[in-house]
Amino acid sequence: MSEFRQDPVTDRWVIIAPERAGRPTDFPAEDRHFRRGFCPFCEGHEDRTPPEVDCIRPANSPGNTPGWTVRVVPNRFPALNREAAGPNGSRGLFQTMNGMGIHEVIIETPRHVMSMSDMDVTSVSDLMRMVCRRLRVIREDTRMAHATVFKNVGMAAGASLEHAHSQLIATPVIPQTVAAELDGVRRFRARNGECVFCRILADELDHKERVVWKGRYFAAFAPFASRFPFETWILPLEHAARFEEQSSEYLGELAEVLYTVISRIDSSLSGPAYNVVIHTAPFRERDDRLYHWHVELMPRVTGVAGFEWGTGFHINPVAPERAAAVLARDPVVPLSI
Amino acid sequence: MSEFRQDPVTDRWVIIAPERAGRPTDFPAEDRHFRRGFCPFCEGHEDRTPPEVDCIRPANSPGNTPGWTVRVVPNRFPALNREAAGPNGSRGLFQTMNGMGIHEVIIETPRHVMSMSDMDVTSVSDLMRMVCRRLRVIREDTRMAHATVFKNVGMAAGASLEHAHSQLIATPVIPQTVAAELDGVRRFRARNGECVFCRILADELDHKERVVWKGRYFAAFAPFASRFPFETWILPLEHAARFEEQSSEYLGELAEVLYTVISRIDSSLSGPAYNVVIHTAPFRERDDRLYHWHVELMPRVTGVAGFEWGTGFHINPVAPERAAAVLARDPVVPLSI
Numbered sequence: 001m002s003e004f005r006q007d008p009v010t011d012r013w014v015i016i017a018p019e020r021a022g023r024p025t026d027f028p029a030e031d032r033h034f035r036r037g038f039c040p041f042c043e044g045h046e047d048r049t050p051p052e053v054d055c056i057r058p059a060n061s062p063g064n065t066p067g068w069t070v071r072v073v074p075n076r077f078p079a080l081n082r083e084a085a086g087p088n089g090s091r092g093l094f095q096t097m098n099g100m101g102i103h104e105v106i107i108e109t110p111r112h113v114m115s116m117s118d119m120d121v122t123s124v125s126d127l128m129r130m131v132c133r134r135l136r137v138i139r140e141d142t143r144m145a146h147a148t149v150f151k152n153v154g155m156a157a158g159a160s161l162e163h164a165h166s167q168l169i170a171t172p173v174i175p176q177t178v179a180a181e182l183d184g185v186r187r188f189r190a191r192n193g194e195c196v197f198c199r200i201l202a203d204e205l206d207h208k209e210r211v212v213w214k215g216r217y218f219a220a221f222a223p224f225a226s227r228f229p230f231e232t233w234i235l236p237l238e239h240a241a242r243f244e245e246q247s248s249e250y251l252g253e254l255a256e257v258l259y260t261v262i263s264r265i266d267s268s269l270s271g272p273a274y275n276v277v278i279h280t281a282p283f284r285e286r287d288d289r290l291y292h293w294h295v296e297l298m299p300r301v302t303g304v305a306g307f308e309w310g311t312g313f314h315i316n317p318v319a320p321e322r323a324a325a326v327l328a329r330d331p332v333v334p335l336s337i
Numbered sequence: 338m339s340e341f342r343q344d345p346v347t348d349r350w351v352i353i354a355p356e357r358a359g360r361p362t363d364f365p366a367e368d369r370h371f372r373r374g375f376c377p378f379c380e381g382h383e384d385r386t387p388p389e390v391d392c393i394r395p396a397n398s399p400g401n402t403p404g405w406t407v408r409v410v411p412n413r414f415p416a417l418n419r420e421a422a423g424p425n426g427s428r429g430l431f432q433t434m435n436g437m438g439i440h441e442v443i444i445e446t447p448r449h450v451m452s453m454s455d456m457d458v459t460s461v462s463d464l465m466r467m468v469c470r471r472l473r474v475i476r477e478d479t480r481m482a483h484a485t486v487f488k489n490v491g492m493a494a495g496a497s498l499e500h501a502h503s504q505l506i507a508t509p510v511i512p513q514t515v516a517a518e519l520d521g522v523r524r525f526r527a528r529n530g531e532c533v534f535c536r537i538l539a540d541e542l543d544h545k546e547r548v549v550w551k552g553r554y555f556a557a558f559a560p561f562a563s564r565f566p567f568e569t570w571i572l573p574l575e576h577a578a579r580f581e582e583q584s585s586e587y588l589g590e591l592a593e594v595l596y597t598v599i600s601r602i603d604s605s606l607s608g609p610a611y612n613v614v615i616h617t618a619p620f621r622e623r624d625d626r627l628y629h630w631h632v633e634l635m636p637r638v639t640g641v642a643g644f645e646w647g648t649g650f651h652i653n654p655v656a657p658e659r660a661a662a663v664l665a666r667d668p669v670v671p672l673s674i
Contacts, residue, residue, distance in 0.1 A: 008521075093561075176649035184347050200346075306494070
């Protein structure tokens with residue numbers, strides 16, 4: 001069973017999850033390329049995953065059979081487990097919590113494709129609606145404080161399987177990254193009387209040099225202090241704390257911007273590894289309306305090395321202004337960095 | 338010229354360093370293996386690096402010629418630059434600082450080897466003494482607040498060249514990781530009247546289950562809240578704030594424990610990518626004697642994925658107790674995880 005453990009110096013939490021060591025991988029250590037073998041996520045292989053917990057499929061089609069478009073299953077090698085029990089508390093100097101949580105896999109398409117740019121806007125839109133539905137279900141479990149939805153594409157981004165999928169991990173504590181953002185939001189509001197994300201949006205749209213895309217409900221831009229080359233944030237133009245409270249019309253446009261930006265990243269950088277993370281407010285924080293949900297898209301073309309681990313400073317060799325200039329062009333020109 | 342930029346939400350700093358994009362790499366994107374080509378760090382190629390700033394070589398041997406054992410050169414593609422100038426301050430919403438700092442490369446051996454386990458204890462000992470010497474020189478530049486010494490081995494650990502080398506980056510600000518550790522040290526001392534690292538050491542040596550190595554001056558153990566499989570910390574047994582104030586005898590034993598632990602990691606995990614980072618006190622902080630310098634060794638056998646970036650929680654599939662049991666054995670048994 002997995003366990004949360006806290007470092008007594010910095011108070012940072014880690015999840016020790018021995019079950020994860022058994023998971024299969026498309027990436028054999030020897031050659032670092034995908035292994036084209038059996039894929040448990042492909043249509044027709046529904047019996048090779050745990051039974052689905054949610055699905056978009058025709059009304060008359062039985063569960064766990066072909067015919068679906070988006071399929072949600074529990075992770076077979078979960079980092080956290082709904083049934084985890086056991087003591088929370090201190091072990092001498094050290095704080096621990098049992099590994100209680102939820103870990104689901106959202107299979108984005110029945111076809112064996114890798115990047116979101118191999119899908120289409122309708123499929124991405126179905127995916128966004130499913131993420132929304134899962135978050136609404138999971139927040140009903142009052143033991144959960146927050147859920148993180150993320151996507152790893154390519155080995156350098158931490159993916160173990162190639163077939164396009166997202167993951168959802170709900171935790172009984174607010175993750176430290178989200179807590180730090182909430183603190184920042186509170187600090188900025190106390191000083192300036194407004195939401196820091198709303199202010200960044202207004203500034204970026206005003207100056208334009210880092211803007212990648214703008215629609216009716218969303219804008220995408222390369223953040224001023226980008227950690228990664230071609231890092232792109234997607235924010236709703238109107239202040240909103242929670243992804244799962246957005247309407248279907250909003251999610252349709254979100255699918256369009258996601259598909260567009262990822263397609264441009266794939267064509268300018270020859271299909272790099274990347275991570276996508278949805279940052280959304282905790283389920284039940286007192287002042288959680290202050291948060292401004294958003295998506296962070298992080299291409300992984302440079303490594304994270306000793307300096308980053310030792311200092312917390314990322315070194316980014318591509319100025320966000322240059323990244324935005326490339327990504328705002330349509331069609332994009334392939335780039336060598 | 339490079340630039341520090343601060344994220345207005347979380348206050349984290351990044352370094353935007355466009356010059357870094359031009360650096361050569363042994364890792365072509367297509368096949369992710371080392372390219373065996375010309376190596377500027379090998380003996381005989383001294384004219385292919387910037388002129389050396391320090392060196393261990395026979396007394397009668399001229400600079401920038403063969404015959405050396407450890408050689409220090411400025412980084413040709415520096416993240417930060419001693420001559421950087423320009424405004425520090427705010428650009429509207431955004432804080433910046435010019436990219437002033439020092440970035441040196443310490444070539445660890447004249448031979449084209451990759452891991453520290455391909456060297457010997459004497460060479461590692463020479464390297465430690467050189468690191469010590471560079472830190473003592475660099476701290477004299479009163480514009481510098483701190484220096485981080487680190488080592489990247491293998492592409493997955495962010496190395497761009499194969500030949501064994503360390504890097505030193507001095508910064509005009511205290512890195513956020515070191516600041517967080519110093520805060521933790523202060524908090525723990527205020528509550529418990531002792532150094533948290535001294536207390537961890539005493540606990541680990543008492544319980545033994547995570548201890549990897551113990552000598553006269555140093556101990557190595559797998560930390561309770563390890564972020565990475567086989568993460569190992571090496572601490573001086575006696576409280577000391579600064580690496581660069583250790584005696585030559587201490588550094589000799591440090592070389593022995595580093596060589597031993599890395600050799601065991603290389604043989605148990607078939608030569609994985611890894612990072613080594615020396616965490617040492619800021620040069621001039623008021624209460625910097627409170628810090629306890631140490632080395633963090635991080636094998637990079639698992640990826641850092643969307644969940645880690647979104648939450649700050651690392652998922653580690655190998656319990657530190659298991660890692661220590663493997664690494665404490667000598668000779669080690671190759672392990673498959």
